[in-house]
Amino acid sequence: MNRARRAALVTAVVLGIALAVLIALRTPWVPLPEPVGGRSPVDPTAGLSAAQVDRAEAFAAALRPASLVSLLLSLTVTALLGLTRAGARLVRAVAAPLGGGWVWQVLLGVLALAVVGRLATLPLSAYGEVVRHRYGLSTRSWGLWLRDVGVSTAIGAGLTALGLLALVGLARRAPKTWWAWAGAGAAALVVVSSFLWPVLMEPAFNRFQPLAAGQLRSELVELAETNGTPVQDVLVSDASRRTTALNAYVSGFGSTRRIVLYDTVLDRLPDAQVEAIVAHELGHVATDDVLAGTLMGALGAGAGVAALGWLLTSRRLLRRAGADDAGDPRVVPLVLLLMAVGTLLSTPVQNAVSRHVEARADVHALDLTWDPAAFVGMQRDLAGTNLGDPDPPTAWQWFFGSHPTVAQRVAMAADWARLERP
Ligand SMILES: [Zn+2]
Numbered sequence: 001m002n003r004a005r006r007a008a009l010v011t012a013v014v015l016g017i018a019l020a021v022l023i024a025l026r027t028p029w030v031p032l033p034e035p036v037g038g039r040s041p042v043d044p045t046a047g048l049s050a051a052q053v054d055r056a057e058a059f060a061a062a063l064r065p066a067s068l069v070s071l072l073l074s075l076t077v078t079a080l081l082g083l084t085r086a087g088a089r090l091v092r093a094v095a096a097p098l099g100g101g102w103v104w105q106v107l108l109g110v111l112a113l114a115v116v117g118r119l120a121t122l123p124l125s126a127y128g129e130v131v132r133h134r135y136g137l138s139t140r141s142w143g144l145w146l147r148d149v150g151v152s153t154a155i156g157a158g159l160t161a162l163g164l165l166a167l168v169g170l171a172r173r174a175p176k177t178w179w180a181w182a183g184a185g186a187a188a189l190v191v192v193s194s195f196l197w198p199v200l201m202e203p204a205f206n207r208f209q210p211l212a213a214g215q216l217r218s219e220l221v222e223l224a225e226t227n228g229t230p231v232q233d234v235l236v237s238d239a240s241r242r243t244t245a246l247n248a249y250v251s252g253f254g255s256t257r258r259i260v261l262y263d264t265v266l267d268r269l270p271d272a273q274v275e276a277i278v279a280h281e282l283g284h285v286a287t288d289d290v291l292a293g294t295l296m297g298a299l300g301a302g303a304g305v306a307a308l309g310w311l312l313t314s315r316r317l318l319r320r321a322g323a324d325d326a327g328d329p330r331v332v333p334l335v336l337l338l339m340a341v342g343t344l345l346s347t348p349v350q351n352a353v354s355r356h357v358e359a360r361a362d363v364h365a366l367d368l369t370w371d372p373a374a375f376v377g378m379q380r381d382l383a384g385t386n387l388g389d390p391d392p393p394t395a396w397q398w399f400f401g402s403h404p405t406v407a408q409r410v411a412m413a414a415d416w417a418r419l420e421r422p
Contacts, residue, residue, distance in 0.1 A: 004176035008309035011180070015303035019296060023353055026292050031359040032415055040414035046390035046407040047380055055135070059387040062131045064396065070124040075344065077120045078337045081113060085322035087333025090116070095329075102172070105329035106165045113336060114157035118149070125149065135387055140242045148242075151204065163189075164332055167305075171312075171326035178326060179309020186305045187298040194294040198251045202260075205242075208235040211261065216271045220259055220278055227282040227368060233258045240264050245386045248274070250281040257285070269381060272374035276365055277382075283364025289357050296353070304342050311338055347399065354402045362409055363416065372413045379409050 045053050081087030091109030098104045129145055132138035140148070166185060170178040202208070211217045211234040224231040232255060239247070239262035246268060248261045259278055266274075284290065311317060312326040312335070321334035366375055383390055383406040390406040397405060404412070 012306035019299040028360040035418040044391035081333040082337025088322035088330035110161035183305035186301040273378035279365035279368040283361035
């Protein structure tokens, strides 16, 4: 067993190094060269009015503590279930009425643990929705909110249950090498789901209509052609059923590629700003950001499962969780805890990479539209409407920020203009 244990650890380390190399090589660490005379100063208000900044800060001050508490609470509950025998007992108990076989223990166990975790943070989620309602950001009825919570919990729990069923099943068949098969499977799943996920998830939450023929539609189609990434259609999603937030994205690949605009965008933004948003999204397409992200995700998943293979040979951990080995369904709460810890640790890394990739898409948008005024106007309007804090606390941005701050994005547009690109 010692050799299998070492093999899992070595694999985790090798895949982790490969991931680090890929990140180092693929991440655009300097998305825009420094203009002569240095970078433009970052104005913490990003040019928003004092009233807008106050409102965004008040909104953030109402939500941030709740988000942090929710994260800590969810980790605490997961840790209590994974590091004591309480989780194992729950897994046993929920499967007992169905005969208590290992398959039912895994499936119902994951569902029960997901429901417990969701209920623990539900009051905080409801509070968050109250805040979003109070600031006019959410337009969801409470019925629709409950439905959304139910649907996303069910989808998440269902997929996790299937994943753990495969993991425990493999561990029962191949007690020494299960992590290699599971790691390869997890990596493959990341690849498949990153291409299928949007296609599957979009219709679960929204409906889409083609954007009516007209100037905006023609200009967006032309923008995509100029970008060398033609689109099949420009669609409008009924995002206003849930939110007043403004957004757009590009989904699909090759002949199914399409631009999707939130319907909120059409009412509120001038065409030049809609084009700036779409040009940013087309930047992601041009530099294959989804593909690179998928490769990183696949390596990360492989490394993570190999690390899991190593950790699940630890007698001490298994004893705490009340499980015999990785093939014992009572291992499920411990696996969920280790996955949560892995996700937590990888979050700041993922976000650091993401911030640079997003900055490159911003540069691409400016290169494509040559319209820094529309880009800056769009950043301000989005921050104003989405109540984005233009300059969040450094520690918060370091951990949670997937995009550069609005203040940084506006300053970068000034740099772009000073580089005399037009
Ligand atoms: Zn982006």
